[in-house]
Amino acid sequence: MRFDGSMTYVATDDLKMAVNASITLQKPLIIKGEPGTGKTMLAEEVAAALGLRLIQWHIKSTTKAHQGLYEYDAVSRLRDSQLGDDKVYDIRNYIKKGKLWEAFESEERVVLLIDEVDKADIEFPNDLLTELDKMEFHVYETQETIKAKHRPIVIITSNNEKDLPDAFLRRCFFHYIVFPDMDTMKKIVDVHYPGVESKLVREAMEIFFELRKVPGLKKRPSTSELIDWLKLLMSDNIPEDILRNRDTRSAIPPLYGALLKNEADVHLLERLAFMSRRS
Template identity: 70%
Template sequence: MRFTGTDSYVATDDLTVAVNAAVTLERPLLVKGEPGTGKTELARQVSNALRLPMIEWHIKSTTKAQQGLYEYDAVSRLRDSQLGDAKVNDVANYIKRGKLWQAFEADGRVVLLIDEIDKADIEFPNDLLQELDRMEFHVYETGETVRAKHRPIMIITSNNEKELPDAFLRRCFFHYIRFPDIDTMRKIVEVHHPGIKDALLTTALTQFYEIRDQQGLKKKPSTSEVLDWLKLLLAEDLTSEDLKRDGASALPKMHGALLKNEQDVHLFERLAFMARSQR
């Protein structure tokens, strides 16, 4: 059971090594990197490549670790007891199974994605330590212990919004997805936009990396954004000549796909103004 990438996902050598090492060690793979570098998509591609079902747990700022195990609906049980409903006699009727429980009880191995773990409270990772170690947890309301039938392949993503606890990091295999260099980006583009003309791609990627390298940029455009931008260029049937800037503006064509806030747009407008002033 080895991951080597897929036809629709360009995985670098160091990324495939990380995935396979985590699978071999039976440890969660903690993946960090800029937003839009394919962290979430990696889990889906691992699922497809290894032909395993996938369970996705998308973390929000309000998510608690307990929700991944189960939730007990005491309010519904109280209401049903007032109505004389017979199902109140079985507390299991009011237990909602979380994503970890679903992964643990699966008849075969699954890929479990815990997406953007850094969005949650700082205690969230610590609250999962025992479950990650022992692959089991106790349901206090029913008295049962839920144990994993098969250890899931666990992929945890983080955008580095906050530091994760050392105790949690020790239990993971870590990989940082570096932003693709231009050669890797060409391969990624070819997967999503096969047959794109080389002159257009060269000009577009040159402008894209110039934008990313611009000092003072608040939000650098990501891989997903350059793919959207190229899709727009192709839809408008633009050529490499159309992309050439005339000096009146430092902004690229369809720049709204790349620059996502007014500060960055104003930055390039000021650069164009300065360039004209120096002529």
């Protein structure tokens, strides 16, 4: 079982090597990188390329580790007991299976995505150490042990918002997605917009990479935002000569709302434009 990329996802040799190393070692793969660099999409493409089902667990700030295993609804059971419902005698009626349980009991191997693990509490990764390492967990309410029938391919994404515990990292294979260079970005654009006018892409990408180099930006534009911006440029029929012959003192590109995501960065570019005009 080997991942060699796909027609719809541009994976570098290092990224493909990381995925295959994780599969060989049977360890979770931790993917870090800037937002918008295709971390979540990687899990989707790995599942599609290998012909496996994808199970997605999207982490929120309120997510607890046990929710990935199961949740016991004691309140509903108490209410049903007061109403005289016969199903209260089977506690399994009040246990909701989590994403890990779903992956463990699958009759075929699956890809399990734990998305944006760094959004949760700092103890969240540690609470899953044993389950991800041994691929089993105990259900106290039913006194049964759930073991994985087939070890899933686990892909964990992180936006690097907080450090992950060393004990957790030690049990994983790590890869950082470096931001694409100009050539790789051109391949990514070709995947999304085959046959797009090359001059428009060249001029737009030059502006994009120049914008990323501006010192002091709170959020540099990402790959996904470049894709959105190109879509707008094409839909509005903006000719490439407007981009090519742009006034460098204006600083802010057309339809900048697809690239800049906060007012501080807009104000920064406006100040740079003002200073450029004065000089």
